[in-house]
Amino acid sequence: MKKAFSQYYSVFLILFVWEAISRSGFVHPVLLPPVSKIVVRFFELLFFEKLLYHTGQTMFRMWIGLGLATLVGVPLGIMMARFAFVRSSLEPLISLGFPIPKIGIYPVLIIFFGVLHFSKIALIFIEALFPIVMATFSGALLVERKLIWSAESMGTKKRKILWKIILPFSLPHIFMGFRLGLIVSLIVVFLSEMIASAEGLGHLMMSSSRVFRSEIMFVAIGTISGLGLLFDRIFLWLRRKALKWHPEAALY
């Protein structure tokens, strides 16, 4: 406990200064509501209003999009590393698509899928796909040829090589790509909800900003950031567990 406090002393300091400034009446409480009030408001919204519903909507969109991107991206990345024609046909598309700000595609996705779930899921899918494919590809490319060759020479079946060698050995990279995709999809789901939505945390932020209920704005952005932090921590823990066997396990 004491260790955590001294490690995060700067965070506590900032929160304390924030609280002090807004309590002192130096700035208007609408501009900077005190931290304590935001926390209280968070629980009020959670228990008596629809915060849980909005969070659920946001999480539903995010995880479907991210899940689809993983399901498509990992096999695609591995195929790119294994088959030369897949690689040479997808590489230009990826290097063309990577620098394009994908949020710009959102209006077009709205044209196709409407403003409900689908356009947002599609946007998250596209955003998360790029880091996942690229990371898987570079990971699968780095799997030592010798390992594959020796397995082949011992008569191991193609499928087994995939599951027992290529996939496990590219796992560290896949995890890295997934982590990037996780953060990106959190950001994008929130933005897309702020731009066009009738529910979700982003919508909560937008609707409260229109009526200057700044406490709720801070609750919304705090909730999505807290969830991001939570998922990231869970993910890092899972990765440590999953990569225990890895020769460079100490790195993870």
Add this chain to the structure above:
Amino acid sequence: MLKENRILFTVLSPVILFVLWEGLSRAGVISSEILPPFTTSLYGSCQLVASKEFSKHLLASSYRWAIGFSISLILSIPIGIYMARSKRLYNFLDPVLTLTYPVPKAAMIPILMLWMGAGDLPKVTVIVIGCFIPLVISAYHGAQGVETSLIWSARAMGIGERAVLFRIILPASLPTIFSGIRMALAISLIVVLGSEMIARQSGLGYYLFNSLEMGLYEMTYSVLIIISGIGLFLDVIFSLVMRKVLIWV
């Protein structure tokens, strides 16, 4: 696979994509109201670039982006390098950065507008904030990775602190800093467009979303083509600069 084949595939796949777009729309498989042909959209982009109304918004976005991105570069790289040199600053900033990095920065635009009004200031600030973390972290890692023996031997030869900074630490951390800049570049574009789509006043993001809301779908595609072009253009410029600067790597 033969080399010629590889080149063929490389050229082929983007071409197929555009032909598919053109064909699906022309053949009426997808209504041309929803998906106007590629050539029409491209023509529309050319017209847009030539028009005064659009250039105004393009200029507004680029101007805010350029200022925000430069301020972020000037601010965060020294901070990152200093973080590697000073344990105290590291202990102060590191927990703050870890806790704030999942915050969607572009989403802070309503809060910033509450504080700074409706002008350019909040829009520039949000870009500065958005690029801050990747730049600081990359500069920190870059400076952290500099071999201490290099610094020691420089000191042993009587080189001053400033020369150590500019002739050893900075050049040695540049490769890492550049990968951070590349990430910041991608993030800055998301932040610019995202914040303009949220706070609809001016700029490319505003123009893009406005065309959607007015039902001018053709224009939406044209603006999208221009935005993609800008993204690619910046990426190419970045690679060129990186190659020039990191010639010794």
